[in-house]
Amino acid sequence: MSALRRHATIALAIARKDALAELRGRQAVGSTIFFAALVLLLFGFALGPDSGRLAEAAPGLLWLAIVFGGLLTVARLHQMEADDGALEQLALYPVDRRAVYAGKALAGAGAMLLLGGLLFPVVAILYGVPLGAAWLPLAVTVVLGSVGFAAVGTAYAGLTVRMRAREVMLPLLMLPIVAPLLLAAVKATVAAVAGDPFGELGAWLQLLVGFDIVMLIAGAATYGFLLED
Amino acid sequence: MKTRILGFAALLAVAAATVNGLFIVPADLNQGDAQRIMYPHVASAWLAYLSFGVTAMAGIGYLVRRDLRLDAIALAGAEVGVMFTAFAIWGGMMWGRPVWGVFWQWEDPRLTTTALLLALYAGYLLFRRLTDDPHRRAARAAVVGLIAAIDIPIVHFSVIWWRGLHQGPTIGDPSKILNPSAPPLFVLALMGMLAAFTLVWGYLMIRRYQLARTEWQIEEHGRLGRISAARRSFITESITEEAAP
Numbered sequence: 066m067s068a069l070r071r072h073a074t075i076a077l078a079i080a081r082k083d084a085l086a087e088l089r090g091r092q093a094v095g096s097t098i099f100f101a102a103l104v105l106l107l108f109g110f111a112l113g114p115d116s117g118r119l120a121e122a123a124p125g126l127l128w129l130a131i132v133f134g135g136l137l138t139v140a141r142l143h144q145m146e147a148d149d150g151a152l153e154q155l156a157l158y159p160v161d162r163r164a165v166y167a168g169k170a171l172a173g174a175g176a177m178l179l180l181g182g183l184l185f186p187v188v189a190i191l192y193g194v195p196l197g198a199a200w201l202p203l204a205v206t207v208v209l210g211s212v213g214f215a216a217v218g219t220a221y222a223g224l225t226v227r228m229r230a231r232e233v234m235l236p237l238l239m240l241p242i243v244a245p246l247l248l249a250a251v252k253a254t255v256a257a258v259a260g261d262p263f264g265e266l267g268a269w270l271q272l273l274v275g276f277d278i279v280m281l282i283a284g285a286a287t288y289g290f291l292l293e294d
Numbered sequence: 295m296k297t298r299i300l301g302f303a304a305l306l307a308v309a310a311a312t313v314n315g316l317f318i319v320p321a322d323l324n325q326g327d328a329q330r331i332m333y334p335h336v337a338s339a340w341l342a343y344l345s346f347g348v349t350a351m352a353g354i355g356y357l358v359r360r361d362l363r364l365d366a367i368a369l370a371g372a373e374v375g376v377m378f379t380a381f382a383i384w385g386g387m388m389w390g391r392p393v394w395g396v397f398w399q400w401e402d403p404r405l406t407t408t409a410l411l412l413a414l415y416a417g418y419l420l421f422r423r424l425t426d427d428p429h430r431r432a433a434r435a436a437v438v439g440l441i442a443a444i445d446i447p448i449v450h451f452s453v454i455w456w457r458g459l460h461q462g463p464t465i466g467d468p469s470k471i472l473n474p475s476a477p478p479l480f481v482l483a484l485m486g487m488l489a490a491f492t493l494v495w496g497y498l499m500i501r502r503y504q505l506a507r508t509e510w511q512i513e514e515h516g517r518l519g520r521i522s523a524a525r526r527s528f529i530t531e532s533i534t535e536e537a538a539p
Contacts, residue, residue, distance in 0.1 A: 220441065224434055229424050238421060238438060241413040242445050245452035252456065268455065276448055283444050287437040290357055 072164040079155075079168025083142060084175065093141035094176045101134030101180060102187050109191055116193055123192040124254035128247055131181050131210065136236050138176045139218030142169060143226040152226065155292065162289030166219060170284065173215030181207040194258060202257035202266055209273035210250040213280055217242050220284035223291040249273045297504075301497045307490035311483075319483040328392040333487040335385035338378040339408065340488060341495045343446075345375030346415065348499075350443035353436030362510060365432035368439055369422065370502035372415050374495060379412045403453040410449050414442040428510060 087094050108126045112119055119126075146152040155165060185203065189196040196203060221239050225231040253269035256262075315333040322329035349371035356364040386405055387397040399405055418438050425431035 217441070220437070224437060234417075234421060234424060237417045241410050241417065242441060244410050245445070245448045248452050248456050272448075272452055272455065279444055279448065280441075283441050287440060290433050290437055293433070 072161055072167065075160050075164035076167035076171055079165060080171040080175065083169070083172035086145065087176070093145065094138060094179060097134045097137045097141065098180050098183050100137060101130045101184055104130045104133055105184065105187055105191055119192040120194050123188050123194045124251050124258065126192070127184060127188045128210070128251045128254065130184055131177070132214070132240070132243060132247055134180050134184070135177050135214045135218060136239060138180060139173050139215065139222045140231070140235055142173055142176065142219075143222040147226050162292055163285040165292065166285050166288035169223070170215045170219040170281070173219050174211045177211035177215050178208065181211055196258065199257040199260065202261070203254065205270060206250055206253045206257065206273070209270060209277055210246060213246045213273060213277040214243060216277060216280035216284050220288055220291070223288060246273065246276050249276065297497065297500050300493065300500070304490065304493035304497045307493050311487040311490040314486055315483050319479055325393055328389055331385050331389040333484050334491070335382055335389060336484060337488040337491040338385065339382040341491055342375045342378040342382055342411070344495070345371045345378060346411070346443055346446070349375065349439045353439040356432050356436045360429070362428055362432060363507070365428070365435065366503050366506035366510070368435065369506050370499045372418050372439065373502055374498045376412065376415045376419060378495070379408060379415065383408055383412060403450070406453050407450050411446065414445065418442060428513065
């Protein structure tokens with residue numbers, strides 16, 4: 066039990082460090098949210114002024130914007146370590162690598178949550194979708210989606226951060242992996258907004274939970290190998 | 295030499311299975327000759343899954359043993375698997391056109407899953423090419439191959455649910471052909487094709503493995519050459535410096 070508590074303390078310390086760096090003017094999350102909101106605005110232009118079509122496509126567009134923004138977010142969280150040469154120090158900490166992974170994933174999930182939480186109102190306003198009524202299932206979906214994306218993203222950003230052409234490699238590797246997450250999150254959002262007429266919301270949320278658990282375990286098990294070199 | 299014999303055996307087996315599938319086994323009552331695509335299509339899809347399983351296992355093996363030969367096996371699995379996946383998708387599209395009327399059927403979970411599979415492992419192969427150090431590349435690729443393999447079942451189930459949680463199997467679904475009610479002659483033809491393709495698979499795996507080992511030796515040779523060249527130029531420089539007044 067005490068080992069678990071020690072790991073949790075380490076993870077929280079790492080996540081707190083990332084949050085502090087962000088608060089003290091790194092602006093990574095802020096500019097990412099702005100980028101994702103811009104994507105939503107451009108989707109509006111691409112799909113034309115027909116508001117009915119926009120409202121229909123809104124859940125899919127929203128989650129695509131979250132995925133695009135999320136790619137930048139998880140990349141930033143590792144890039145800022147590499148830029149300052151802090152990645153080596155992170156690797157040299159005499160602590161369990163799984164705790165380091167948990168900390169970075171927690172920071173990533175927090176940033177994703179902020180991104181998702183702020184994009185939902187943007188979609189509600191821009192595309193005229195009534196999201197307020199179903200806030201609870203939507204909040205659960207965003208939390209589960211954020212955790213899953215951060216779980217994969219932390220491992221893959223750690224993998225690509227010191228690579229050539231990392232800007233291309235990270236999306237190339239991550240997008241097919243998160244395809245089931247995107248699918249489940251969009252379906253859950255559609256079901257939640259419509260008031261769950263077919264009773265399928267639970268199944269999609271379960272799929273998200275399953276994805277989160279599997280990817281967290283996989284990430285924790287492999288992150289140590291990525292910090293090694 | 296043994297590998298060459300295997301190669302000829304694979305060639306003969308594929309020729310025999312092709313003749314059997316095209317001319318000897320009768321055509322399907324509903325789908326006609328188009329159904330004959332099923333034999334190579336299903337066989338290559340199965341071998342693609344086998345290849346990716348080999349890649350994941352060899353990757354885990356590398357992370358435990360740190361033996362570059364295991365990494366060569368992982369590479370062979372991914373590359374041969376991508377080839378079989380692409381072949382399966384191509385066959386599926388050729389089959390889908392006459393049977394469903396379209397090349398691409400979004401409602402078919404297998405087709406969409408396989409497309410993602412191709413993207414996953416094409417990414418894996420691209421990823422490998424961008425890392426130079428052999429051990430670093432092997433470790434990172436092992437992680438990528440492992441996460442991709444874990445993702446496959448999740449993709450599969452999510453796509454099946456996506457098609458509609460309350461919808462029964464579509465008529466003309468490829469899986470229908472393989473159910474126990476399929477005529478034994480068809481099943482036998484498929485098994486023959488699978489055996490022939492497995493020989494091809496084994497031949498390609500061995501050849502790709504050998505090639506990977508040779509590539510590694512060349513890389514190593516080049517690295518040693520660069521090191522000794524750098525050492526030589528360093529010595530020459532220090533000699534000229536000493537000689538200077």
